[in-house]
Amino acid sequence: MFNGQTVLLVDDDPTQLLILSGYFQGLCAGAVLEAGSAIDALDMLRQPGQAIDLIVSDLMMPDMDGIELLRELKHAGYDGKLALISSLNQAMVNSARKLGDMHGLNIIGTCRKPLRKAGLDALFLAPDMPRGNLEAATNVDFTAEQITAALENGAIRPFYQPKVDVKQKRITGAEALVRWLDPERGVLTPAQFLPAVEQLNMSSELTFALMKAVFRDIASWKRQGLEVKTAVNVTAGEIGVLELPDRIGQLLRDEGIEASDIAIEITENAVLEFNTDSLEVLSRLRLMGIDIAIDDFGTGFANIKSLKEYPFSELKIDQSFVRGMTDDPFSQETVRAAVTLGRQMNMRLLAEGIETAEEWEFVRKRGVDEVQGFLIAKPMPVEEFVPFCLRNDGLVSLPPVSDLEDAGQIAS
Structure with missing residues (x-):
């Protein structure tokens, strides 16, 4: 064309x-x-x-x-x-x-x-397709009462996806991803209920309920000798709330864990506006010792301007650019740009959505520090996560690099 x-x-x-x-x-x-x-x-x-x-x-x-x-x-x-x-x-x-x-x-x-x-x-590539908003809408069919009840009874809870150090092939962290265990519909993903949460202005209630559960799990892991820095998601809108660092600090004290045990990932639901409130919140969180990740780099919300203005310590490459990137110049350029910018700003680099050994090797060669994705494990409930991390002393099993290189399967 x-x-x-x-x-x-x-x-x-x-x-x-x-x-x-x-x-x-x-x-x-x-x-x-x-x-x-x-x-x-x-x-x-x-x-x-x-x-x-x-x-x-x-x-x-x-x-x-x-x-x-x-x-x-x-x-x-x-x-x-x-x-x-x-x-x-x-x-x-x-x-x-x-x-x-x-x-x-x-x-x-x-x-x-x-x-x-x-x-x-x-x-x-498809000129006959309808124009406009190309993102599918999600039906909103939850009430505030249903969401509140699910938060109170623990039906809305964290699932954990491991993060793995690329060089050591060892689990070094995790991301807490929210799921709703509905007795009739099964396990619901965020796409199925977050639009209702946002429309009903209940994002803050969800965030802090999830944080409380995550911090409690971290405290339990530490008692078992398992040290896993765990990231929780906070929306761009919540970053502008000046009370956020104090509330997080109180939750940390309540559960007896350290600020260094957690990280905050800013999700892509809106542009993070540069103003005194958001800069103060992020600066205070960093002073507390909490790592701050800019999520979904390359998508348009998470951009180079944000990297310059805020004290981020980690850059996450969006999974939409990672999947299938070994054959996609568009995605490859995104990864290269992320690595270049991240290194210049002394930030840790993580690629999410790794599903194949080829993708793992591609980001390894370009200097990405950590990965997460289905190649390692899907998000799992805490009951499965702990045994997964303790198995084989936290090492993950992957095809040897030499096998991939000898087969000529890795894109340069």
Whole structure:
């Protein structure tokens, strides 16, 4: 579809430019140009002899935003294809598209950030698919009373997925992932109930109920001689609550564990706004000795700007870029960008979603420190997690590296 075509990418986030460039190179585009601002994009477009077949532009940019760019493209007589990407709400994205249509521009579709390969494929490789929000909606069918009861009776509880040191092949940590054990529906994943929790403004209740259960489990493990730093998820919205460090500190004291026993992962449900409250909260948590991870790096919410502004100690590469990355230039560029930035900022690197030995070896060669994923273990209840960690002194069994290399299965 893009053989021989020239694509111009417009985004002020260098990470997004890098991974989008990898995506279009994987589609065999003739040339992929990058502009860090709308002004730079217009300068490129006006160069003599420059023919742009497709422009992919963000909407939120400094100096000249994507809305202004639409007007300038009309005045410049641009008649190529145009695609819009943004982390703004869908109504705003739809308004931008309508404005572009009114300007007479050839807008082929829109895609919401955080960017996913499936969403980009749906936009650029399946032109007959419906446009707009490419993420499937989840039905909300839980009441506040049901959620409260599930929290109180322990039906909503943590499952644990091990994190493994790549060099030592030893379990060094875990992530606590929430599950709802419903007597009628079985084990429910977050996608099935978190939309209801968020809509009912019960995220804080869920977070602290989960923290209390996790901290209690950590205390039990320590009594058994098992030291596993465990990460709990906190939403970007909760990071702006000034009381958060004090509440976490009290929970730690209540269970008799140390701040160094836990980590906080900031989930991708919204942009982490840079302000005095969020900076104070994260700085206090780091002063307490709690590691802070920026989750889902490369998706658009977790970006290079956040890395510069906040005291993160760990960078997690989103699983949507890890799965199948050995054959996907788009995902490979994301991993390379994450490793480069993480090393420059002295951050620990973790890749989530590892499912094959090839993916393990790919991230190992690029300097990732830890991994988690189905290759090692699925998230499991605490009753299964402890025996899993104690088995074989915490070492995990994987195919020897030499076997993979000799077979020529690892992408460079």
